[in-house]
Amino acid sequence: MNKQNKKYILKAEKIIPGVSQLLGKRPEMYLKDGNWPTYYKKAKGINIWDLDNKKYYDFSLVSAGTCVLGYSDNDVNKASIKAIRSGSISTLNPPEDVELAEVLLKDHKWAGGVRYVRGGGESMRIAIRLARAFTKKEKILFCGYHGWHDWYLAANHKSKKNLDFQLLPGLKPLGVPKGLSGTVIPFRYNNKSDFENIIKKNIKNTAAVVIEPCREGYPNKKFISKLRSITKKNKCVLIFDEITSGFRLNSSGAHKLVNINPDLVIYGKTIANGIPMGAIIGRKDLMNFTTKTFISSVFWTEKIGPASALAFIKKHKKLKLERKLIKIGKKIKKIWLDAAKKNKLKIEISGIDPLASFKIICPNWPATITYFIQEMLKFNILSTNQCYANYMHNDKSIKLYKEACFKVFYNISKILEKDNIEDYLEGPVKQMGFNRLTGSK
Ligand SMILES: Cc1ncc(COP(=O)(O)O)c(C=O)c1O
Numbered sequence: 309m310n311k312q313n314k315k316y317i318l319k320a321e322k323i324i325p326g327v328s329q330l331l332g333k334r335p336e337m338y339l340k341d342g343n344w345p346t347y348y349k350k351a352k353g354i355n356i357w358d359l360d361n362k363k364y365y366d367f368s369l370v371s372a373g374t375c376v377l378g379y380s381d382n383d384v385n386k387a388s389i390k391a392i393r394s395g396s397i398s399t400l401n402p403p404e405d406v407e408l409a410e411v412l413l414k415d416h417k418w419a420g421g422v423r424y425v426r427g428g429g430e431s432m433r434i435a436i437r438l439a440r441a442f443t444k445k446e447k448i449l450f451c452g453y454h455g456w457h458d459w460y461l462a463a464n465h466k467s468k469k470n471l472d473f474q475l476l477p478g479l480k481p482l483g484v485p486k487g488l489s490g491t492v493i494p495f496r497y498n499n500k501s502d503f504e505n506i507i508k509k510n511i512k513n514t515a516a517v518v519i520e521p522c523r524e525g526y527p528n529k530k531f532i533s534k535l536r537s538i539t540k541k542n543k544c545v546l547i548f549d550e551i552t553s554g555f556r557l558n559s560s561g562a563h564k565l566v567n568i569n570p571d572l573v574i575y576g577k578t579i580a581n582g583i584p585m586g587a588i589i590g591r592k593d594l595m596n597f598t599t600k601t602f603i604s605s606v607f608w609t610e611k612i613g614p615a616s617a618l619a620f621i622k623k624h625k626k627l628k629l630e631r632k633l634i635k636i637g638k639k640i641k642k643i644w645l646d647a648a649k650k651n652k653l654k655i656e657i658s659g660i661d662p663l664a665s666f667k668i669i670c671p672n673w674p675a676t677i678t679y680f681i682q683e684m685l686k687f688n689i690l691s692t693n694q695c696y697a698n699y700m701h702n703d704k705s706i707k708l709y710k711e712a713c714f715k716v717f718y719n720i721s722k723i724l725e726k727d728n729i730e731d732y733l734e735g736p737v738k739q740m741g742f743n744r745l746t747g748s749k
Contacts, residue, residue, distance in 0.1 A: 341735035354700035384582075391611040412560075430455075436448060451474070516546070556697075580619075641666075644657055687712035
């Protein structure tokens, strides 16, 4: 591995706890012992150059799924540079806030108001505050991942296992007030017994039901409409967290596929193709509570975010980007399936096409996926068991990925026939990721 990279990791380990600000970008989530590039000098399209100018093809999550148009998209860049040149922030507000609200409300006719943030977790925090303020109730029922804030981690006060199947196993709610215990209860997506036991039992005292409309599969109309009718009947708020699912199956939310409107919907991540931006869109009576309680922050008033989001949404619609992402996602899934079939490996493939993941059924999956990442890197491909489809995954790069996958799957099948795959690792086994991302039960 390159010298500069190791130098930076060693320095970071001393002065930046965890090395990265995002769990998913810690090097040990891919390869430990300085074997993962970790730092980048430049990113463009689907390529990343590390600190020693080595060029990689990104077939992993493409920055946690933030840049569906590819890194450093020219049109989004143009809008953000124009915003910087005209003064990225001032005592007055950017008109782009209004222009973006008009675009978003045109796409969400049921809604009557929009607020902005710059991060996903904080937008979910606002949604929860609004629901509690509006309903004057406190309990939250949720499914999926919704950020790092206290309201969410409090789920693990009642039982340390509550977040096991939503996020990470064994997470301790350190620093989260015990007073929040019992205020937030998880349930599983489309699980009949959870619906009967958790949702029905608690709904009367509930302020909000929060879901990611889709993750391991496409949105389930029957389940979501059950949630819609039970929340309506019990006067609680239905919140769709589209921070990851948004802008992949159409030019707004995945929930549009099932034609069910929430009371609040949240977008983040890719809404401005990697420029920090997030939006909370909601029913007018609910959104009016943003001024009745106190929700306010200086950097939510800067111009680069909304200007970039306007450019991104315009380009997304023009390209009909979702069609391309779905097509590319299907190709990636087929590569995994064909490579497994050819090498007689048992494989499970899950996720919506643009957010696909695989798991080889074998005795030591953590070591096997570590080996996959390690060997794919030798083809200059950044990979893991998930691939977030990207507009810049063109035929040439997909061909490279396919050839590498077939070779690595072949090696895996040969090793698994007789050997311990851990003996083939050049470093320790990687740290396993979010359960909800890997589709693990
Ligand atoms: C569905 C969902 N909600 C919330 C978040 C938190 O967003 P952020 O990391 O921007 O705070 C994420 C991030 O992965 C997410 O996928």
